[in-house]
Amino acid sequence: MNQIIDYELFEIPPRWLFLRVETSDGSVGWGEPIVEGRSHTVRAAVEELLNNYLIGEPVDPIEDHWQTMYRSGFYRGGPILMSAIAGIDQALWDIKGKQFGAPVYELLGGAARQRIRVYQWIGGDRPSEVADEAKQTVEAGFSALKMNATEELERVDDPATVEDAVDRLRKVRDAVGSSIDIGVDFHGRVTKPMAKRLAKALEPYEPMFIEEPVLPEHNDALPDIAAHTTIPIATGERMYSRWDFKEIFESGAVDVIQPDLSHAGGITEVKKIAGMAEAYDVALAPHCPLGPIALASCVQVDACTPNALIQEQSLNIHYNETTDVLDYLEDPTVFEYEDGYVSIPDSPGLGIDIDEEYVRKQAEKTVNWHNPTWRHEDGSIAEW
Structure with a gap:
């Protein structure tokens, strides 16, 4: 045994x-x-x-x-x-x-596709001039991008703040054209009244989705937000089990779910969440601003999930300043992107080989990452 x-x-x-x-x-x-x-x-x-x-x-x-x-x-x-x-x-x-x-997806029923589309992050925590970066990303072969919508927002903010968000998206749309998808991440920074205003203002530039328009503790507000826009609504990176997702499926307000394979119970649980989503005609787009093992796990689930839409990945994301996804792999070509897609691997298990010697060397370094603490002008805490 x-x-x-x-x-x-x-x-x-x-x-x-x-x-x-x-x-x-x-x-x-x-x-x-x-x-x-x-x-x-x-x-x-x-x-x-x-x-x-x-x-x-x-x-x-x-x-x-x-x-x-x-x-x-x-x-x-x-x-x-x-x-x-x-x-x-x-x-x-x-x-x-x-x-x-065998690859994990073969043990879960076999492949439903040969490749999965991926998107690339542009910009950082505080969105700035991202049009040039968007154009370079498209030239590199990606057909889908994602960007943050705003910096920190007041509970009810001024028209200029909304105009700034619209202007950034407009410039990106003008730079890449209408054949490129652009996801816009609200990042839980936005209250319900501002989410409604932002969604309406961004709608002419047709985002692929607006992500986490409100924090998950306010998921009861999603039907109201959905009623104010035709933009698909995505959420789920801060939801951790099928029981957390049950309410949003039943509300009918969400079009794309984004469970994280390193947060939502792993392959076993996310495969079940994806099956629930299919029954409600909801797409799967796993959250993954993480490392190669998380990404490999996502791709295994994407491979055998009919309603998988697109996959987040963190190559060159603004968090990866010292070490990137491919650095820990013996064969980085397993995540080689072509025409905005990554092929489904056929190697056993998760389909990757970790460079154990490099992992052990990097583990000798001190790692103490924490997200920034943001504050409003009056000194009160702001959502990051």
């Missing part, structure tokens, strides 16, 4: 946490359990779950392991626990795929 016998965790730049799980037959699987800016906390949760429930157990019953990790604690859900479960789940699927000599 092949058992889980050991694990290691590596905090590495720019802001990631990698998990290496080893089994009694020498198999190794990799996962990426991380909450950006809370790596120490998630690390402790991963250690607690593995030490209490999985060390010494057979590797094969992934569904039972998932249920054990989720249900054996009286308190459940939330970003820390679900991200810890997610990384462990990814590593177990990686091992299982390698044992069967």
